[in-house]
Amino acid sequence: MIPVQGFEGQKVAVLGLGRSGLATAAALRAGGAEPLCWDDSPESRARAEEAGFACHDLTRADAFEGVAALITSPGIPHLYPAPNKIIARAMAEGIPVDNDIGLFFRSWATADWDAFDTMPRTICVTGSNGKSTTTALIHHILQETGRPTQMAGNIGRGVLDIEPAEDGEVVVLELSSYQTDLARALTPDIAVFTNLSPDHLDRHAGMGGYFAAKRRLFAEGGPDRAVIGVDEPEGIYLANQLATAREDDRVIRVSSTRKLGDYGWSVFARKGFLSEWRKGRQVASIDLRAVTGLPGAHNHQNACAAYAAVRALGLAPREIEAAFHSFSGLPHRSQTIAEIGGVRWVNDSKATNVDSAAKALDAFDNIRWIAGGLGKEGGVTALGQHLSKVRKAYFIGHSARDFALDLDGLDHEICETMEAAVAACAREAEAGDTVLLAPAAASFDQYPNFEKRGEHFTALVAALGG
Structure with missing residues (x-):
């Protein structure tokens, strides 16, 4: 696990004791904090106590005395459609509220990294559709090309449940709007935005709030590279906000509907072929039609996003293409x-x-x-x-x-x-x-x-x- 830094000797409340909540409590304890756990469900509290954690009734009047922070599970609303009463009270009392994503980014880098030849990297994937497949595909490409890698977040393991970084490791995280909306620290090296369509609108008070939650990964995070799907107006807007000029290759635009040849860096799919363009010239092409694990235009968009992310790490087109063909897809998704x-x-x-x-x-x-x-x-x-x-x-x-x-x-x-x-x-x-x-x-x-x-x-x- 990733021991949480910055709370040694302090009490930290943990609200919600599902998979991420228990992993958070364990990571806090490993970092020297005292986790105070609470869940409305008696069954969840019993599981936490069986795991050796103290349960602390956060509904009590004095619940937050001496508490340094409240860490909440992503599924618990903190603003819309109405804030959870415990979270609202913590905010009113000035207790910092965060989630496991925020804790991960404040704790991921350690002094051990000083001895590494290659700094570990994080790739974070968000969007409405395709983010699980894109995340899994990036992770698969890294595995197939011999790079040390772990996958976590909204897919697979909780972010604090993964192992500390190896030399040159790449951690790939799928992040939902629930996770990006509240995290106090967001510092990905590469951030990916797949697309946007209506979802979770009650939680974000409409499309504007939903997009704003996704946008935080880029606006707050300041990634070195941003891979942006531009097949919707929100993606076009986001790419425009991040790029300083048309030629700015820190932003890699991605499309599965049209050619994108006039930017500093773009990756697009048309008629089953993926094309990479840089500074007005095509530099690589892959025939996706025979890639059985990525059928259809929606998966071709996923392939473009994953390709762009690992190209930003320096992988070669031919090794990416070989990894595409060994990708079997995620269960229950085409x-x-x-x-x-x-x-x-x-x-x-x-x-x-x-x-x-x-x-x-x-x-x-x-x-x-x-x-x-x-x-x-x-x-x-x-x-x-x-x-x-x-x-x-x-x-x-x-x-x-x-x-x-x-x-x-x-x-x-x-x-x-x-x-x-x-x-x-x-x-x-x-x-x-x-x-x-x-x-x-x-x-x-x-x-x-x-x-x-x-x-x-x-x-x-x-x-x-x-």
């Missing part, structure tokens, strides 16, 4: 799980809304589409313009018949269960087809989460292969 008799089976159980399902439907040809679950407000009528490559749909779950009505005219079958849908696809699919699970719905009618839904689909497909 993940090819099998090819049986010329039929490709793809698990995109994470496609729980219309926007993400549309991206999946645009990414493949000759689709046999498994969709449905607990439908969301507004239905799926908007998917009508993304069905040109769907040969047949197989609807499951609570919303099966609603989907059929919304997409009237589409050849379909009401299967209701995943077992029935997979069996029907196995009977009817032909060589060259892609069976795509992209539900466009939540999983809670039949599964506890999208992961369990994807795992069930994967197990049923594996049984076909046996």
Whole structure:
């Protein structure tokens, strides 16, 4: 773990005792602080006490006497739609409020680094969509090219739960808006902004607050390099704010929709080809069409962002290209799980809304589409313009018949269960087809989460292969 610096001999309150909260308490203790833990859940408090931490009721009138800081878990609101009462009281009493991301950046560098030949680096990835895949892809490229690396944050391990830095190590962090919004220290070496679309708007009081939370990684952090997706107005604005001139190559612009050849440094994908341009000249190109772990334009944007981030570290295009081909993708995100008799089976159980399902439907040809679950407000009528490559749909779950009505005219079958849908696809699919699970719905009618839904689909497909 990363021992937290700056609180030796002091009491630090920890609010929220999930994965990140317990890791924070352990890291504070390792740094010589006295963590005072609290969670509204008796079960969470019991787990903390079993782990040897003292629970301290932060709702008491004297709760913050002698407390140096309050560290809160990302999921607890501190401002909108209404601040948590404990956080609001700490702020009113002048107690500094931070989160584990802020503690990480104040504690990551140590005196041991003086003996290193190459300083450790941090790459931080934020945005609305694709940040998990981009983070995992950067980490994979570094592993494949022999660089010491760890991955943490909103993906994998808590940031304080990773190991202290090695010589030349690169830590790759996925950061959500909840994490960037409150962190008191943000000092990435390379920061990546993938894109922006409406999400968590109640937590940030609208799109402006949501974008402002993402922007803090760049405005507060002052990265040496900024990789900015410019396919939305917010990305264009952010790149313009950070660059001192068109030729400023500290900002690497990224696009999956258009050519970007007139800037100091840009990386873009068109018609399945990634191109890198520097000072008005193309310097590298990669054919992404055969990279099975990164299908579709949305994944090509992820590939461009990851490519730009590791190029900023000095990696060569050819070694990046080789690593692309060994990337299998993240589970439940356009993940090819099998090819049986010329039929490709793809698990995109994470496609729980219309926007993400549309991206999946645009990414493949000759689709046999498994969709449905607990439908969301507004239905799926908007998917009508993304069905040109769907040969047949197989609807499951609570919303099966609603989907059929919304997409009237589409050849379909009401299967209701995943077992029935997979069996029907196995009977009817032909060589060259892609069976795509992209539900466009939540999983809670039949599964506890999208992961369990994807795992069930994967197990049923594996049984076909046996």
